[in-house]
Amino acid sequence: MADLKRWTARLGALFTTLTLSILVPAAAWASTNGVADALIEERRRRGGGGGFFLFGAVCCVGVVVVIVVVLLLVSRGRRRK
Known part of the structure; x- marks a missing residue:
């Protein structure tokens, strides 16, 4: 394991x-x-094109969330040792 x-x-x-x-x-x-x-x-x-920028904003927020989750998992793993 x-x-x-x-x-x-x-x-x-x-x-x-x-x-x-x-x-x-x-x-x-x-x-x-x-x-x-x-x-x-x-x-x-x-003009218009709001969907493209909305997708970009959602993607950006998703990347930030993934980074925060990875950092939390790494820090949690270090505390266990």
């Missing part, structure tokens, strides 16, 4: 590293490339 927990922790660390190695540079590129300005301009030009 300890081996399973160890491998699960290793896989979690691997997936977290891979995700961050992709998302952090993509966010930096988008912030310096004017992508956000283009999206805002398109929104103004078209």
Whole structure:
């Protein structure tokens, strides 16, 4: 059972590293490339488009919730030892 927990922790660390190695540079590129300005301009030009921004807000809240849950599980696991 300890081996399973160890491998699960290793896989979690691997997936977290891979995700961050992709998302952090993509966010930096988008912030310096004017992508956000283009999206805002398109929104103004078209009007409407509230569903897209609502989806983005829900997605953002979901990511924050996942991060908080992971932090709580990690801190809870450290207290048990």
